Amino acid sequence: MTDALLDLHVHTTYSDGDMAPDEMVAEALRMGLAGIAITDHDEIGGIEVARAAAPPGFEIVPGVELSTSDGKSDLHILGYYIDTTNDNLLRYLKLFREARLQRGIEMVERLRKMGIKIEVEAVLEIAGGGAVGRPHIAAALLRNGCVESVEEAFRNYIGFDSPAYVPKYQLKPSDAFKLIAEAGGIGAMAHPGTSRRDDLIADFIAGGMRALEVYHPKHTESDIRRYERLALKLGLVATGGSDTHGRRDGILSLGACTVPLSTLADLKAARDY
Ligand SMILES: [Zn+2]
Numbered sequence: 001m002t003d004a005l006l007d008l009h010v011h012t013t014y015s016d017g018d019m020a021p022d023e024m025v026a027e028a029l030r031m032g033l034a035g036i037a038i039t040d041h042d043e044i045g046g047i048e049v050a051r052a053a054a055p056p057g058f059e060i061v062p063g064v065e066l067s068t069s070d071g072k073s074d075l076h077i078l079g080y081y082i083d084t085t086n087d088n089l090l091r092y093l094k095l096f097r098e099a100r101l102q103r104g105i106e107m108v109e110r111l112r113k114m115g116i117k118i119e120v121e122a123v124l125e126i127a128g129g130g131a132v133g134r135p136h137i138a139a140a141l142l143r144n145g146c147v148e149s150v151e152e153a154f155r156n157y158i159g160f161d162s163p164a165y166v167p168k169y170q171l172k173p174s175d176a177f178k179l180i181a182e183a184g185g186i187g188a189m190a191h192p193g194t195s196r197r198d199d200l201i202a203d204f205i206a207g208g209m210r211a212l213e214v215y216h217p218k219h220t221e222s223d224i225r226r227y228e229r230l231a232l233k234l235g236l237v238a239t240g241g242s243d244t245h246g247r248r249d250g251i252l253s254l255g256a257c258t259v260p261l262s263t264l265a266d267l268k269a270a271r272d273y
């Protein structure tokens with residue numbers, strides 16, 4: 001018998017994923033996973049839905065992936081075992097949602113001023129009640145036939161430095177770690193191999209980081225070895241997950257990266273540390 005495995009990085013329809021949390025739980029069970037962490041971008045609404053769908057013994061790790069920036073790089077910070085009823089966290093997520101909605105409306109207004117046929121309502125409908133982001137605007141442009149691909153939407157209209165681009169409201173990484181710790185969670189730098197900002201790790205630890213996402217589909221073998229060594233040396237819990245957003249091109253990447261069940265005990269011990 002193989003060891004029980006968990007996928008600690010899963011997105012659902014509550015952010016930019018295209019599968020509902022309960023559907024994700026069903027798929028994870030079918031694959032024989034022992035649990036998953038629901039880590040939607042700046043949203044925690046999917047956790048309850050996943051919990052309700054999970055049978056006894058199947059672990060739902062309540063998580064979140066916060067969007068932050070240090071002014072140079074976009075940095076994703078994961079929070080595991082957060083208290084989903086924490087006032088500070090809920091207040092922040094609400095503020096973030098409002099700022100994102102406002103940003104989406106502004107980008108649509110800019111596009112309309114450029115003569116592009118796009119409606120705010122269509123973007124909201126595509127977002128399906130989740131956090132509004134540029135992929136939803138791109139999908140609306142694609143649906144209206146204004147562009148032939150999502151790439152074209154980003155290149156010509158809403159990509160960084162494009163005419164309808166509006167900067168995002170961004171949390172600082174240190175504030176994200178604080179928020180997660182205050183909500184009783186364990187903070188981790190997500191997919192460090194993509195941002196390549198290892199220079200920040202020492203500061204992050206000083207700010208409360210207790211884990212590092214070592215196993216991620218975008219990490220090369222050498223990234224994995226490097227972060228494994230770093231985690232060990234710095235006393236960080238090595239976490240990992242598929243970062244699945246559902247079925248892309250018909251393929252569900254859930255379970256593409258996993259960690260053993262013992263990681264959960266390590267995370268809980270790190271929280272109590
Ligand atoms: Zn991320």
Ligand SMILES: [Zn+2]
Binds near residue numbers: 009011065243
């Ligand atoms: Zn993610």
